[in-house]
Amino acid sequence: MPYEVQHIIGTGDSLLRVPDLKWAEPADFKAGRNVILVHGFTSHGYYLRELGNFIMAFGHQAFIFNYNSYRGIASASDSLKDFLLRYDKSAGGGISANPVSIVAHSMGGLVARHLAVDAEARPMVRGIAMLGVPNNGCFPSARWLSCFIQYGEHLSGFMPGAGNPACLSARECIKADDIGGRPFIDRLNDTWEKSVSCPPAISISGGKRFLTLSRNRLKNWLSNQMIQAEIGDEDNDGLVTEKSVNMHSAVSINASHRYVHFNSYPYYRDLNHTNLTQNQTLALEIVDWLRRF
Amino acid sequence: MHGSDSGIREAVIQQFEVMSIFLGSHPEIVESMTMQEVNEELWELGINPKPSVDLTELTGESVASSGPPNQTPFPGVPEFIGEDLAVRSGSLRRLFARLQEIEGVEYSWVDQICSNPKDLTQRFEGAATAKEFLRKNGFMDPASFSIDLDLAAEYRGAIDPSRISIVALYPSGALRSVPSEVSLVAGRLRLRIHDYLVFIDPDADQPTEEIASFWGPVTLFAIQS
Numbered sequence: 001m002p003y004e005v006q007h008i009i010g011t012g013d014s015l016l017r018v019p020d021l022k023w024a025e026p027a028d029f030k031a032g033r034n035v036i037l038v039h040g041f042t043s044h045g046y047y048l049r050e051l052g053n054f055i056m057a058f059g060h061q062a063f064i065f066n067y068n069s070y071r072g073i074a075s076a077s078d079s080l081k082d083f084l085l086r087y088d089k090s091a092g093g094g095i096s097a098n099p100v101s102i103v104a105h106s107m108g109g110l111v112a113r114h115l116a117v118d119a120e121a122r123p124m125v126r127g128i129a130m131l132g133v134p135n136n137g138c139f140p141s142a143r144w145l146s147c148f149i150q151y152g153e154h155l156s157g158f159m160p161g162a163g164n165p166a167c168l169s170a171r172e173c174i175k176a177d178d179i180g181g182r183p184f185i186d187r188l189n190d191t192w193e194k195s196v197s198c199p200p201a202i203s204i205s206g207g208k209r210f211l212t213l214s215r216n217r218l219k220n221w222l223s224n225q226m227i228q229a230e231i232g233d234e235d236n237d238g239l240v241t242e243k244s245v246n247m248h249s250a251v252s253i254n255a256s257h258r259y260v261h262f263n264s265y266p267y268y269r270d271l272n273h274t275n276l277t278q279n280q281t282l283a284l285e286i287v288d289w290l291r292r293f
Numbered sequence: 294m295h296g297s298d299s300g301i302r303e304a305v306i307q308q309f310e311v312m313s314i315f316l317g318s319h320p321e322i323v324e325s326m327t328m329q330e331v332n333e334e335l336w337e338l339g340i341n342p343k344p345s346v347d348l349t350e351l352t353g354e355s356v357a358s359s360g361p362p363n364q365t366p367f368p369g370v371p372e373f374i375g376e377d378l379a380v381r382s383g384s385l386r387r388l389f390a391r392l393q394e395i396e397g398v399e400y401s402w403v404d405q406i407c408s409n410p411k412d413l414t415q416r417f418e419g420a421a422t423a424k425e426f427l428r429k430n431g432f433m434d435p436a437s438f439s440i441d442l443d444l445a446a447e448y449r450g451a452i453d454p455s456r457i458s459i460v461a462l463y464p465s466g467a468l469r470s471v472p473s474e475v476s477l478v479a480g481r482l483r484l485r486i487h488d489y490l491v492f493i494d495p496d497a498d499q500p501t502e503e504i505a506s507f508w509g510p511v512t513l514f515a516i517q518s
Contacts, residue, residue, distance in 0.1 A: 145472045146488045150495065158468040160402045160458050160516045214495035221423045222432055222490060229433060 013076070015083045016045070018052035018062035024083075026091040028061055033126075034098065035060045035290065038080070040106025040132075041069045041169055042152025042159060048105065051277055055103070058287045063100075069107060072168035073184060077114035081121040088124060099126035101290050105277050106240070107173055109133025109203075110188065116199050117191045127200040127293045129286045131276040134240045135203065136250035137175040137185045139230050145170055147223045150213045151239065155274065189250045192257075200258035202289050204282055205245040206271035207263070211238035238272040378438065379508075383410040385445060388462070388514060395466040407452065408442035408482055408515035410462070415492040419504035426501045436489055441481040442515050452477055452517065459484055462512040467496035471513065482515055 015036070017024045028034075035055050037048040045064035052062035065083070067076045088095035102112040102125060109130035116125045138144065148170070153159055168177065175183035182190070192198055209231075213223045224238065235242035243249040246261045253259050265281050276282060388410040392400060420426035427433060444452060459471040474485035492509030493499060499507070 143488050146490060149470050149472050150490075153469055154495070159470060160405075160460055160468075160518075216493060216495050216498050218423060218426070218499045218501060219490060219493045219495055222427060222493070225427055226432065226490075 013065070013067040013079045013083075015080075015087070016064045016066060018049060018056055018064060021046075021049065021064065024063055024087065026087060026094070028063070029087055029091040029094040029098070031061060033060050033290070034063065034095070034100040036063045036065050036080070036100050036102050038065045038102055038104040038108030038111055039067075039069070040108050041173060042149065043069065043106075043156045047155065048103075048277060051103065051283055054280075054283050055287060055290070058291075060101075060290065065108075067111070070167045070169050073107065073110045073114055073172050073188075075168075076111040077118070077121075080111065080115055081118060084121060084124045095124045099124050101126045101129070101293070103129045103131070103286055103290075104133060105131045106133060106273065107169065109135070110172075110185065113192060113201075114188055117188070117195055122197060122199070125199045127290065128202075129289055130201065130203045130245075131282070132206060132237050132240050132245060132273045133203060134173060134244045135185070135189070135247045136244040137183070138173050138240055138244065141174075141230055143226055144230055145174065147211075147213060147227055148239070150219075150223060151211055151273075154212065154214050185250075189247075192247075193251045193253075196256050198257050198259075200293050201247070202259070202286075203245050203247055203261045204276065204285065205235075205240075205242050205261070205263045205268075206237035206273060206276045207235050207242070207268040208270055208272040208275070209236055209238055211272050211274065237276065238274075240273060377416040379414045379416075380440065381412050382443065383412050383512060385409055388512065391462065391512070402516055405516045405518060406514055407445055407448040407457070407517040409445060410512045410514040411440060411442055412510065412512050413440065413492070414508040414510040415489065416506050416508055417492070417501075418506050419501045421502050423501070430489065432489055437485055437487045440484050440486065440513065441478070442484065442513065443481055448517065449480065452482070454482070456518050457482065458516045458518065459486075460514055460516055461491055462514070463494040463496065464510060465494050465496040467494060469495060475515075484513070 015024045016022060017028050018037075035052075037045060037052050037055075039045040039048055045066045048064055052064060055062045065080050067079055069076065084095055084100070102115070104112040109128065110133060112125075112128045112130070113135075115121045116128060138148075171177040172184040175185055177183050178186075181187075209228055210224050211220075211227070213220050227238065228236075231241060237245075242263065246263075247253060247259060248261065251257075262285060265285070267279060267281060271279055271282075385406065388406070389403070392403065417426070418429045420429050454475045454477050457475045459473045459475065461469045461471045463469070471484075471486060471491055473487070476483045491513075492511055494509070494511075499509075501507075
């Protein structure tokens with residue numbers, strides 16, 4: 001199966017099982033505890049396979065949700081919900097009886113949270129672990145968007161459909177989608193705050209203020225200088241601020257939310273937005289957190 | 294990297310000689326070429342790095358003026374440094390040939406290319422350090438510029454700006470999406486591009502030390518999904 005964003009855009013979203021990355025089968029949901037990995041904006045889930053393999057070693061069945069990340073957070077969430085409903089049906093209620101946990105990177109966390117506040121999908125979600133998720137959005141700027149697209153294409157290859165800043169997901173992530181109402185992320189946070197049945201959640205942040213955006217060192221340096229100039233002096237992972245990852249800044253959290261934020265680990269200053277998914281300590285933290293629910 | 298003055302002169306003379314021999318053996322080419330086309334061929338051979346072209350004619354009226362912000366199509370955004378921007382139109386045939394040169398990549402989107410390509414080069418001043426380069430070339434300031442792309446013949450009258458993506462092709466063969474505001478103005482696609490970074494090849498390291506200046510070339514074209 002081609003691991004290209006263009007393939008996802010051309011053929012539609014998919015739910016793949018780890019480690020062979022073939023389409024999931026109903027029987028996959030009947031054994032053990034299930035974990036779905038959800039990638040970020042401008043990407044595909046191939047970069048999460050190593051984390052998936054690691055989670056598998058602790059007795060879980062891992063899956064990767066590959067989705068077209070340009071159509072908006074709700075579209076991606078609806079697509080994942082549709083997969084869960086279909087597999088729940090074909091697996092004889094296996095997902096309702098044994099809800100899935102979600103491990104999400106970047107925008108993928110917003111997809112997971114939107115899924116978790118959907119009345120129909122909520123019973124099928126056990127918990128959400130979020131890595132570098134912009135829970136209060138990213139800083140809005142056309143220059144920032146340019147760097148964001150560079151970043152995505154450096155990681156995942158050229159995506160001719162990605163360049164239009166009118167793309168709904170980009171507008172949602174920078175909270176520029178508020179024409180006629182509140183931005184999507186603010187509405188999601190409002191719903192989350194009021195909900196008494198949110199699944200347990202953990203957010204994890206990184207603190208290295210530099211991203212690799214291209215092979216050209218000069219371009220990298222210039223891009224990062226511009227990003228950091230826009231962010232100011234706040235802690236950030238090169239793309240998303242510490243405050244945005246930490247839901248406490250956007251949502252009035254109470255005990256019913258069963259939410260924790262984690263950034264007290266030895267490599268905090270060494271991990272940027274990309275490397276959050278590739279650190280063994282954080283993978284162990286996630287596995288330990290999954291074990292509790 | 295620039296060589297010595299004498300080295301540059303020798304290279305230019307050599308290129309002129311090659312050009313003269315070629316054109317001398319093919320007089321029909323010279324007769325069929327306009328002065329503009331001759332200049333473009335010279336530019337392509339590296340003899341003339343900045344062809345003398347009518348920017349207004351090539352780009353529409355919105356390109357790279359140095360007027361105050363309130364005279365721009367997008368008020369509040371400082372204008373690009375116009376005198377350093379060189380632009381010329383390219384042909385789809387040449388773009389396809391260039392894409393074909395890049396090995397190992399299959400382009401499912403080639404039949405969605407809906408504009409003629411446009412080549413842009415921006416001159417940058419060299420600097421001893423990246424920090425100095427940033428300061429000398431104004432990268433910390435918001436900068437944007439407009440450019441018009443001519444539509445390919447089969448797309449005239451069948452364009453939806455909301456489905457347009459702008460693509461940059463670099464000398465290294467790298468292809469990148471370019472976030473830009475796109476509108477249809479007088480049968481052309483008008484782009485508003487928000488950054489100087491578009492001129493720096495992502496896949497080729499660009500030394501800035503020990504050079505007075507260099508040109509950042511890029512070819513832009515549009516795809517309709």
